[in-house]
Amino acid sequence: MPAKEKQSIAIKAAEPAYLPQLTLDCIVLGFHQDQLRVLLLRWKGTQEWSLPGGPIQQSESVNAAAYRILKERTGLDQIYLQQFQVFGDLVRYNLPEIKTKLQHLINPELWYNRAVSIGYYALVEYSKVNPTPDLFTDECQWWEIKEIPNLLFDHNQIVEAALQALRQQINWQPIGLNLLPEQFTMPELQRLYEAILNRPLDPRNFHRKILSLNILERFPERRKGGAFKSPYLYRFNQEKYEAVLQEGNLSFL
The missing domain is CATH 1.10.10.10 (Winged helix-like DNA-binding domain superfamily/Winged helix DNA-binding domain)
Structure with a gap:
């Protein structure tokens, strides 16, 4: 086998399973008892909450990753999704603080110094959702949009950006x-x-x-x-x- 082909195979074998430094954050919105609600996750062994999300596999499109993540959290196959913003500021949140709060779950050395996130909002019928936590979280539950706590990362700002996008798009979204x-x-x-x-x-x-x-x-x-x-x-x-x-x-x- 030529040396160039061997090198190509070696590089491909070493390729990470997920796209580095790129993640998804999903704002799942439901309506219940006259209240707009958002689905949140509580991290294991903490009282810290965040939005559902996760990395994108090398073998899937960005939209497919969003549908996969949301099916895992809600149990729904058919879900309305809208990509609304990319969050890519150089400094998005206090990374040392995040490393400390979650060090019992994630090795602090594994965090990227910078990560870019693609924001999606999902509109779902509340009664059809089966809230399900992931491997890093103990709880997945609905919060009334006006009562959400201080979230990890920059997720409070992402929720507000999603609401602003939804209001701007209210006349051309179902x-x-x-x-x-x-x-x-x-x-x-x-x-x-x-x-x-x-x-x-x-x-x-x-x-x-x-x-x-x-x-x-x-x-x-x-x-x-x-x-x-x-x-x-x-x-x-x-x-x-x-x-x-x-x-x-x-x-x-």
């Missing part, structure tokens, strides 16, 4: 289609958008504008059991919803 159950009421849909936007919306204007898009189907039955007048149940017409998204004409706020 947000309600992914965050709500199949049947919902108009007040529930309004509260979802209020939770994302972090501000109240006028009910009559909201009702009128979203119905004008012709993407909802109303059921003859109403939601029972409330203290007030029982509201009608609706569902999205997915075909019409996707057509409106393609046209870029989902603006109703």
Whole structure:
């Protein structure tokens, strides 16, 4: 075998299993009891929390890595993902502090001096998620978005960046289609958008504008059991919803 081929094989054999210094951070968003929630992980033997994420295998695309990681954490095969930002500042967080806090789990010498992270947000139906920790964590659970603790790394800033991206993209992403159950009421849909936007919306204007898009189907039955007048149940017409998204004409706020 020629020397060049031997050298090539040796280099390939020594190639790491994962892309060095490149990771993913995933903001998994769900909506439950009128609250926007985010999925967080608690590291083993600590009270330290962070976002789900991980490295990218040499043999997979970046998107495939995100789907793999999120299936491992949520149990879902079909999940709506949107890449929203790359985080690549020279200094993103206090690395010596991270090494100290997690030294019982990860050899401090194995941390890269610098890492670049690709941010994804995922929109999921809360009731379908099976929160599952990974090898480094004891717990995986939902947190109300306004009550999340101080997270490891720069993950608080990543959560805020994801929310800003979601608000900017609210008129051209299928947000309600992914965050709500199949049947919902108009007040529930309004509260979802209020939770994302972090501000109240006028009910009559909201009702009128979203119905004008012709993407909802109303059921003859109403939601029972409330203290007030029982509201009608609706569902999205997915075909019409996707057509409106393609046209870029989902603006109703």
